[in-house]
Amino acid sequence: MSSAPAPADPVKPALLTLAEVIKTFGGLTAVNRVSFAVDEGTVVGLIGPNGAGKTTVFNLITGNYQPDRGDISFAGRRLNGLRTHRIIMLGIARTFQNIRLFQQLTALENVLAGCHYRMRGGILSAMLNLPAQRRVEGQAIEQALQALEFVGLTQQVFTAAKNLSYGNQRRLEIARALATQPRLLILDEPAGGMNEQETEALIGLIEQIRARGITILLIEHDMRLVMRACDKLVVLEYGGKIAEGSPERVRADPRVIEAYLGTEEDA
């Protein structure tokens, strides 16, 4: 644990920490000894060229992949070996790079997925339609509607996800993630495919989410968004971390500039 990250605030431990995480596929090392921490209440950006392993890091955090070595912990709990839904239940929610909505289902049904794990009731109580069951359903729908309102999809409650515009699909994904009531929200290229206006609105939304006390970790290529929204950046290249720090500091880092612009030999 030689290069264990030092928390920014020594009094309060970080919400999420990665320590020396390694993941290989076949012969390829996708993530190589990556360590960083995300403090509660901050917005952290994970950036780097294509194929740097950013999404793999997200998949390791949410348990879609298991790290070969290294530790990931969240709120003092080790995440290694946990299945994805358990990790979600601990308070991490995510969106996907290529939007993954339940295409045939309505926006409301999509958001209800996020409410699912906090609801009670199994096969029997559903079949018998017990009063408790109905109450739980009513509460969940109310929460789901609030989440939809929060992201501005009040008009599209009964629209099938596949019929929403691209920007609205991204918002719906965020609403679904928020419905799990996370402490940490992971956004994988939230502005991908968005126009300038939509991106602007997204930055506003991120501010609002942060204002609710939710910590955010995001991957984004849109540097304007990254610079404006993030408190801290982590830069990956070829699976390894090459820089970490405030946006200003990272922007000035020669290795980052090299990674993004390429060295002369590469060109």
Next chain:
Amino acid sequence: MKQKLWVLAAALGLGIAAAAGAADTVKIGLMAPMTGSWASEGQGMKKIVELLAEQQNAKGGVLGKQIEVVTEDDGGDPRTASLAAQRLTTKGVAAVVGTYGSSVTEASQAIYDEAGIPQIANGSTAIRLTEKGLKHFFRTAPRDDEQGRMAAQTIDKLGFKKVAILHDSTSYAKGLADEANALMKKKGRDIVFFDALTPGERDYTTILTKLKGANPDVVLFTGYFPEAGLLLRQKKDMNWKVPFIGGDATNNADLVKIAGKEAADGYYFLSPPQPQDLDTADAKNFLADYQKKHNELPPSIWAVLAGDGFRAIVAGIAGAKSADGGQISGYLHKDLKNFSGLSGPISFDAKGDREGEVYRVYKVDGDGKFVLQKL
């Protein structure tokens, strides 16, 4: 959806209208496998029964009325058969001929019995069919235990000591194999092999190798002809010269085609007499008529036995002077004695089984002909 349902309901309604016909004929039902694996048997059953009805009608029918044959397809499948039986009972038939397969017959038995309609099965040899105490069930086919007895007896007469028994796990073949096994064990024969193959495959060398390892004097195969043909063919390829004996389900001309003449040479099988080996004058005349009309012989003895079932029913109606099911069944049980059937004299015992011995032994000769053996 509603619209589509109405269309369906209307179509079903048309069915009723068609079923309600005139009542000035005597209707005799024929339940036969017109489609499915045994379709060729079903076609033969239909041709025979219809020709017999034609001839009977030319002679004035029965009870002064013309006979109408109502055919329903059982598809050689139990569930289709239960629907076919329901259809026949609603069409007001006096009695029913059929059908071929035992499990297929079984699925229809209770329906006819509850409706009080006599049923004479023609190809169903499973023992239990007549062990249920049904009042209205008869068969012109012999029972599997008789065939089992005949198999044991034949192996005895041919002087084989070590016997291998192979079946195919079907109801019929397993029953026959069990029956023969029990009888031969009792007589002190050495059963060196008893197992099943998977029907419908092509390569049986694995089984033949295993059989050969058991070193039997004779192999009794109780399954059907497609597999028997392949077994004989592949046995010859292995240069293995053990004789094979088969049950009546291998009595089919295609056996020789599949095996090849050389490989089929010397194959024994048990069967009720072939249509062309029927020796009564009645049978000879009828077969001549049949050949004139259809330019071929009936596909198998089972179709001829359907004809016998039909003739017995006509005799029953005439004898009871009624088309009432209970009366016909009563007559068939008590009064029909040594009725001259195409396949020989017919009498039914109290269970509805046919009395008397029906099985013969055949051997395939070098030309692929089935030759009746005198043992």
Next chain:
Amino acid sequence: MKPRPEVLGAGAFVALMAVAPLFLNAYQVDVLNSIGLYALLGLSLNLILGEAGLFNMGHAAFYAMGAYTAAILNTRYQIPILWTLPLSGAVAGAFALAVARPVVHLRGDYLLIVTIGVGEIVRIALVNDVFGITGGANGIFGIGRPRVFGYVIRRPEQFFYLIWGFVALSIFLFLRLKKSRFGRALNYLREDEVAAEGSGIDTAYYKLAAFGLGAAWAGMAGTLFAAKMTIISPESFSFWESVVLFMIVILGGAGSIAGVLLAAFLVVGLPEVFREFAGARMLVFGLVMMVMMIFRPQGLLPARGRRFPWVASAGALKQ
């Protein structure tokens, strides 16, 4: 307030079915009974294939489990056939859980192949008289007629009310299930497994639950089948049975209860109406499967989004 057209349609259908035996003969009622059994099996497969999107082409195995459990209990221990319903459902469900447990994580088409394999293994086991209790190829015969409140159910129209009563009950329960979190969870699985897991849904649990519940229901349908036929044998549970059930769900529209009913009528009823073309039945099936996938993959009566009427009014207030 005017009732919605599908409510009217459903009402007309129920009314029509309730009086159908009065106007039809025994054979026609028996065809409806066949349709009812297939509808029941289709509904049970719909939970697995239609709602949860798990490719199960071995459903006949679960159906067989139920039918054989009922038949064995009835013929050996003289337990009245309808009393065996819960147990045959439980046996079929437990078997499905045991079988699905190690394979349920497999990708769609692999799961399809495995379930075909399981179906065949079960059939072979039945033919080979496994444990000496299935009667081999003969199957089990002499199954007692069911009794309801002292009445022996024997005639087709009596079975009609028994079978369609059970269909109605199943639809009632499944509709409630569909509206609940359980029903939604199955749909999330079907739509996107990774996203479902990523929304906090225990996908492995719900896959198993879908298999277990669907199989249990098929098992109970098997009991009714055994009671109606009084004889069951392995050939009733062949691979083609599974294919026909698969077709009923796909043709009707995956996840659509009305679709399953309609498809059961078409797949089982039409061949009876056009019996002279029975030989071409499977040919038409095959062609329909190909053409449907190209031109109407969602099925004849696709499932619609859940409506939550009270939300609609609440939403309207807010705007």
Next chain:
Amino acid sequence: MEEFFQQLTNGLAVGGIYALIALGYTMVYGVLKLINFAHGDLFTYGAYLGLTLLTSLALTDRLGFAAGVLVLALMVMGLVAVLGALLERAAYRPLRQSPRLSAVVSALGASIFLQNTLMLIYGARFQVYPDNILPAATLNIFGLYLPLMRVLIVLASVLMMVALYLFIQKTKIGTAIRAAAIDQDAARLMGIDVNRVIMLVFLVGPALGGIAGLMVGLYYGQINFTMGWVYGMKAFTAAILGGIGNIPGAMVGGLLLGVIEALGAAYISLAWKDAIAFCVLILILIVRPTGLLGERVADKV
């Protein structure tokens, strides 16, 4: 011991046929990720077309045994290949962008359709090849009985498989097929006409399936319209066993499955033979879903 080796050769002969059919499954799966359920029926078409051509053209009478059978084999391969390409055009190409379930259902529909077309044309009864076509000779090597035709079947199968392997590995077209199997989009960017590659796969696979059908017809003599189902299931199992998408895997899987079946039937149970084969399939999928020679690939999230 002698019996063991005899069973081994029995298994290899059956396995050779499985392997030949498995190649078609594995090639289609490799490129399209689709189980071509209709492939087993194309095999049956090979057997039926072979019978019809054989009897109607009297090839072996006119050309003698060797040349006659060779011409027949080429004709059957050509016809079944065309059939395969038509199938791809009609049933699979319109579904290229659809969800997987659609293509699987369409494949199954195509299988049922093809099978029943055959039944309506030829009837439900078994069809029988004339029994005097092939020279009947049995080799006796160290007490093992090896019918000459069985040896030839295995040799022909292995020969065709090796030829296919070399074609895929060494030629330019073969490289295109391999590229399309790895990543269709990337292959397209590299200037490969993916549609043509798929068409080619649907010509070669069915041609091999068709010739397998002809061999079964010629050697076993008895064919029937449902036989493609059993052979198809077994061949698919073989493809999975060897590692689907992998050509040497299909060969190894086919021969291995044949041997497993023969030894299982001989030393475990005859009646449970098919159940043993299916258990092998399920076990493989649980323990090593990539098969014996397949490589593990991560699922994209």
